[in-house]
Amino acid sequence: MTAATVSPRTRGGAGGPGDGGRAAARPRRSRRRMLATSFTYAVLVVLAILYVYPFLIQVATSFKTDADAAQNAISLLPQTWSTAAYERLFLRSDFPLWFRNSVVVTVVVTVGRVFINSLAGYALARLRFRGRALVFAGLVAVMAVPNVVLLIPKFLVIKQVGIYNSFAGLIIPLLADAAGIFIMKNFFESIPRSVEEAARMDGAGTFRVFWSVVLPMARPALVTIVILSFQGSWNELSHFIVASQDPQLVTLTKGVAQLASGQLSQGTQYPLKLAAAAIMTIPVAVLFFVFQKRIMNQSAGAVKE
Amino acid sequence: MTAVPATAQPRRRERRGPGSARGREAASGWLFLAPMLVILGLFLVVPVLMALWVSLSDWTGRGSPLSSDVGFVGLDNYESLLLGGGLATQDFGTAMRNNAYYVLLVVPLQTALSLFLATMVNRAALRGKGFFRTAFYFPSVTSSVAITVLWLFLFSASGTINAVLAKLSITGPNWFNDPQGVLHLLLGTVGVDAAPAFLAQHGFLGIPLWEWAAGPSVAMTAFVLLAIFTTSGTFMLLFLAALQAVSHEVEEAATMDGANARQRFFRVTLPMLRPTVFTVVTLGLIGTWQVFDQIYTGTQGGPAKTTLTPAYLSYTAAFQNNQWGRGAAIAFVLFAIIVLLTVLQRVVLRERDVPRRKRFHRDPPAPLAAVAGAVGTTGGPGAGATTSTTTGSDR
Numbered sequence: 136m137t138a139a140t141v142s143p144r145t146r147g148g149a150g151g152p153g154d155g156g157r158a159a160a161r162p163r164r165s166r167r168r169m170l171a172t173s174f175t176y177a178v179l180v181v182l183a184i185l186y187v188y189p190f191l192i193q194v195a196t197s198f199k200t201d202a203d204a205a206q207n208a209i210s211l212l213p214q215t216w217s218t219a220a221y222e223r224l225f226l227r228s229d230f231p232l233w234f235r236n237s238v239v240v241t242v243v244v245t246v247g248r249v250f251i252n253s254l255a256g257y258a259l260a261r262l263r264f265r266g267r268a269l270v271f272a273g274l275v276a277v278m279a280v281p282n283v284v285l286l287i288p289k290f291l292v293i294k295q296v297g298i299y300n301s302f303a304g305l306i307i308p309l310l311a312d313a314a315g316i317f318i319m320k321n322f323f324e325s326i327p328r329s330v331e332e333a334a335r336m337d338g339a340g341t342f343r344v345f346w347s348v349v350l351p352m353a354r355p356a357l358v359t360i361v362i363l364s365f366q367g368s369w370n371e372l373s374h375f376i377v378a379s380q381d382p383q384l385v386t387l388t389k390g391v392a393q394l395a396s397g398q399l400s401q402g403t404q405y406p407l408k409l410a411a412a413a414i415m416t417i418p419v420a421v422l423f424f425v426f427q428k429r430i431m432n433q434s435a436g437a438v439k440e
Numbered sequence: 441m442t443a444v445p446a447t448a449q450p451r452r453r454e455r456r457g458p459g460s461a462r463g464r465e466a467a468s469g470w471l472f473l474a475p476m477l478v479i480l481g482l483f484l485v486v487p488v489l490m491a492l493w494v495s496l497s498d499w500t501g502r503g504s505p506l507s508s509d510v511g512f513v514g515l516d517n518y519e520s521l522l523l524g525g526g527l528a529t530q531d532f533g534t535a536m537r538n539n540a541y542y543v544l545l546v547v548p549l550q551t552a553l554s555l556f557l558a559t560m561v562n563r564a565a566l567r568g569k570g571f572f573r574t575a576f577y578f579p580s581v582t583s584s585v586a587i588t589v590l591w592l593f594l595f596s597a598s599g600t601i602n603a604v605l606a607k608l609s610i611t612g613p614n615w616f617n618d619p620q621g622v623l624h625l626l627l628g629t630v631g632v633d634a635a636p637a638f639l640a641q642h643g644f645l646g647i648p649l650w651e652w653a654a655g656p657s658v659a660m661t662a663f664v665l666l667a668i669f670t671t672s673g674t675f676m677l678l679f680l681a682a683l684q685a686v687s688h689e690v691e692e693a694a695t696m697d698g699a700n701a702r703q704r705f706f707r708v709t710l711p712m713l714r715p716t717v718f719t720v721v722t723l724g725l726i727g728t729w730q731v732f733d734q735i736y737t738g739t740q741g742g743p744a745k746t747t748l749t750p751a752y753l754s755y756t757a758a759f760q761n762n763q764w765g766r767g768a769a770i771a772f773v774l775f776a777i778i779v780l781l782t783v784l785q786r787v788v789l790r791e792r793d794v795p796r797r798k799r800f801h802r803d804p805p806a807p808l809a810a811v812a813g814a815v816g817t818t819g820g821p822g823a824g825a826t827t828s829t830t831t832g833s834d835r
Contacts, residue, residue: 171701175560175563175566178560179560179561179566179572182557182560182572182575182576183571183572183575183576186575186576186578186579186669186673187575187578189579189590189594189600189669190578190590192590192593192594192600193590193593196593204593205598206598207603208593208594208596208598208599208600208602208603209600209603209604209607250475251475251476251479252476254472254473254475254476255472255473255475255476257472258468258469258470258472258473259473262465262466262468262469262472263462263465263466263469264465264466264469264470265466266470267469270473270477274480277480277484277485279779280484280488280775281726281729281730281774281775281778282730283730283732283751283754283771283774284488284771284772284774284775285484285487285488285491285771286732286751286754286755286758286771287491287494287754287755287758287764287767287768287771288487288488288490288491288768288771289483289487290758290759291487291490291491291494291505292482292483292486292487292490294504295490295504295506296482307479307483308479308483310475310479311476311479311480311483311484313480316476340468341464341465341468342468345472366581369583370582370583370584370585372583372584372585372732372733372736372737373732373733373736373755376736376755376759377759387583387585388583388585391585391586391589391737392585392588392733392736392737395585395588395589395592395737395738396736396737396738396740403596405592405593405596408589408592408593409589409590409593411589412585412586412587412589412590413586415583415585415586416582416583416586419581419582419583420578420581420582422581423578423581427574430577430581431573431577431677
């Protein structure tokens, strides 16, 4: 694939031995190509600045004083460096509590989803039983229901079941993840059956085959699930809004959203808010840079590696 | 189900029963599915049914909605929302207008921009590919709350955007506090300040047509930019994957036939990307009708309700004003709109499919057309995934 991508383009450069016939046309052509290339770079660089600059501003402003932030909104260097925003967040606010809550919810949801999705995905991909097609059709239907439509309904059930204002209420509903089940199912279907049949010949039961033979092979897909679940539950907002109103159970997204809408503070306080936003971005940013290759290839079918 | 081979039927019948291998497999199948079924059932299926009941009731949020005190009011909630003409209808109409403009702007712009980014990044000779890809994708991984907070600062009265505009001697608006409609402002520049009688007298969903014609407010355009900024990276990846699947021999062949870069893009590459374009538009439509996080974090519907969206309105109606029936009804209307638009788009897609391909075969540059027609049917990664899942279910 990569070889095919590169070879046609290299022709434009030095010119291979077979190119002799077109030698006359080359100078004009290569100049045009160079112009085109520089134009591409210029456009890309401008766009990249537009995409990256806001985040640099975010970090820079979080180290500014309130007045400095308002007066020099473009500058990437604070006039006087101030860590007041961070001090306030960590020493005189509930921010550490929000952070802890987000970590707890994210970790439990991610582990739970890995387990539930792989079990369900395996059953849908491999085990033959009556009603499987029906379950699958139901899953597709359920996936079509938009998240926002479920705000009120979820609250009703959470209350009815008696897990309102508890970690259970924050976590359990998020374990439902139809998309993840699809990813696992597709992956399991790509594993040759012969692998399992060999294990079965040796007398291993269904769960044993799943747990010690198939699941270890599914690492690429499991990593995908981990990335998606981590990112999804760390960034989740609406569910946390409806699932509790206990100040002890506020997560980062909910806390920072309320901070931003001024429910917890007066004045603009942009350095404080941007510091909070910057910190809550760090975990997903780290995840992103660690698994960058996989994330970038996800849509290209990393699942089937 | 119908695709199950005939031989499978008798075999299944003969070996069924709790002790047989087949029976054990079925038992473990259901056991494996159990956690998923319980959670999806309890937090997706039951809630929808319960909310459907609430949308037909006069529940005020006290006690259980299933208790006997709660009355059945039929379609009253829907009626007051869609036909009542009162404040409920006006708010809903306003929210629909706001969101409609949001969708109209965001979906085409994010699709075009992400396609543009993908084709730029996909240039084979490009150095620093990884850097550019990362830069464009990064906004997509961050949380909507964090990005909105950043946006509130960038677009504040003395924020970065206005500071940049000031350098160009333009006085920027007070973005998130400016309720003026963009179309009204444009009309104002050509001297149309007041509503023509027809537009003032006639209305839809409780608000006059003149208000429908206001366009997105200045505040809403800031949200439009936010949406494009955060989603273009995700969709760029979809397009990149599809572009990499486009065979380079095809493009080479087109070049040999004398097609220039423009023709290559519009006649060869773009037709082959059509499945992905439709995936992106569908995902865009579904996503943009559900704006909630940004409004909750940023403006809470203000200024002058011009950033109110149906999703946010549904939330405030229920959780802040205790009009649970109305809130649930809004959610279901929103659901219906999303389903309707998705279906509509599929129909449009299907109808456009046939004549388009025919036209390609009739077009003069025959080699190009043949190539596009042949490869156009293979489909992008999204299409591939769907077909594989559907065939898999029958096995």
